Amino acid sequence: MLDPDLLATHRQELRRGTTVLACLVVLTTPDYGYALLDRLASMGVHTEANTLYPLLRRLESQGLLTSDWDTQDARPRKFYRTSEAGTELAQQLYADWATLYASLTKIQGDPRS
Amino acid sequence: MTATTKPTGTKPGSPTLTDRYVYAALKHVPAQQRDDLEPELRASIADATDARVTNGEAVDAAEVAVLQDLGDPEALAATYADRPLHLIGPRFFLDYKRILILLLSIVVPIVTVVIGVTSTLGGASLGSAILEALMVGGQLIVHLFFWITLAAVVLERVAKPSDKLETEWTVGDLPEVVTNRISIGETLWSLVWIAIAASVIVWQQVQPFDLTRSGQPVPVLNPDLWTWAWPLILVLLATEAALVIRRHLAGIWTTASAALNAGLNAAYVIVLMALLTTGTLLNPAFVTQLENVTDPLGSALSIAAIASFVVLVAAILDTVEGWRKARRGHRAAP
Structure with a gap:
């Protein structure tokens, strides 16, 4: 039986970079922090609030996301949207992801290839 | 979603748990980020609390659970501000260690011997000369440790992410294999x-x-x-x-x-x-x-x-x- 801690550690390692990719893809439709967390979770991308919120700000400061305050509602919310640079990065990362997936699938089918 | 940010059971005007959490987190965030961060953090906490209340939890319990999930506010602030949560990270640790060992192994013996010799020349007895040399050597060790560590800790915090202390490691830096045979x-x-x-x-x-x-x-x-x-x-x-x-x-x-x-x-x-x-x-x-x-x-x-x-x-x-x-x-x- 696999040690649960070991499994959790490696899963976290594997997922680390995919949260960024998921945010960039999902935020082509603008959204605010908590709603994004919810949407990601319903898509099977589980991430902690205290990881996601700072990540959004970092991506914004890197120019990969843009943001707008929506003050229409009683509760003002900061909406994030993927920028042009963000879209470009998402495409690159997705291509890498696809290549990796294809390679792994191929090896899975024939381990000696 | 009608629950207010102010949970019941709190006297009006007194700070809520959320107020205290936001205060604790923002204290450690650079001032220019606060105005933008505070409403966002408050909205996120309120949204998460509302979601839990919709699922049937009491407002107070929901707020506690949300803040508990967010964790230590100072850790959250450090992630927001991109501040390291370690004294000396992997970027500088090896340089720090090498400099420390180098100085300790060269400066301390030299100073100890020099102090010993000069105080003997100054007419001190052998015993007191040795004692003085050892005391000065000991103080020097403490000082070197403290100041070099302090310098590394400061460097870790002021250096830009791309900064490096030493030139890139090359194969030429490999040490000779030390043979244990007596030459x-x-x-x-x-x-x-x-x-x-x-x-x-x-x-x-x-x-x-x-x-x-x-x-x-x-x-x-x-x-x-x-x-x-x-x-x-x-x-x-x-x-x-x-x-x-x-x-x-x-x-x-x-x-x-x-x-x-x-x-x-x-x-x-x-x-x-x-x-x-x-x-x-x-x-x-x-x-x-x-x-x-x-x-x-x-x-x-x-x-x-x-x-x-x-x-x-x-x-x-x-x-x-x-x-x-x-x-x-x-x-x-x-």
Whole structure:
């Protein structure tokens, strides 16, 4: 039986970079922090609030996301949207992801290839 | 979703848990980020609380659960501000360690010896000179540790993410593989020093130099001690020569040879200390000559004390070196 801690550690390692990719893809439709967390979770991308919120700000400061305050509602919310640079990065990362997936699938089918 | 941000059970005007959480987090965030971060953080907490309330939780419990999930506000603030949560990270740790070891291994021994010698020259007794040297050495270790660590901690916080202290590591930086075999050079070096020591002890008695230019050459070392101390030292030197040759034939340092080496060094020091404390190390005739040409007070004593200090330090270093080589030989032995 696999040690649960070991499994959790490696899963976290594997997922680390995919949260960024998921945010960039999902935020082509603008959204605010908590709603994004919810949407990601319903898509099977589980991430902690205290990881996601700072990540959004970092991506914004890197120019990969843009943001707008929506003050229409009683509760003002900061909406994030993927920028042009963000879209470009998402495409690159997705291509890498696809290549990796294809390679792994191929090896899975024939381990000696 | 009608729940307010202010949970029930709280007196109006008194800060809510959310207020306290936001306050605690923003305290550690740079001021220019706060105005933008505060409403966002509050909205996120309120949204998460509302979602839990919609699922049937009480407002108070929901708020507590949400804040608990967000975790230590200072840790959250550090992630927001991109601040490290360690003193010295992997970027600088190796440089920090190397600089520290380098300075400790060079500066501390030099300063300790210099302090020891100068305070002996200043007329201090051997005991107090050693004590002073060790105290200064100890303080120096603490200071080096503190200031170098402080510098690394500050550097970790002010350096830009791309900054590096050292040039990129290359294959050329690889250290030589340290062989544990005793080289012929090491053996000859030891034998030459033993021969010189033995010759000087015998020679200054048989063919004395006129060190003080008094016209009357006299032995420097006390001739009365030929009854025991000098022959004993010569026997110890001969034993050491035998051990050096034995080690060379064995090829490597062993724990046994390191122990014998330590015992031999201890014997030298004990004999020397015995002579020094009884004041019988030097030839009284030589001391008289010395007092005629130099400051009569303490000059003979300080010569003896400096010599003893040097022997003591050399004995300690040689003993440590022996153990080090034995350990290395043990580890690398096939």
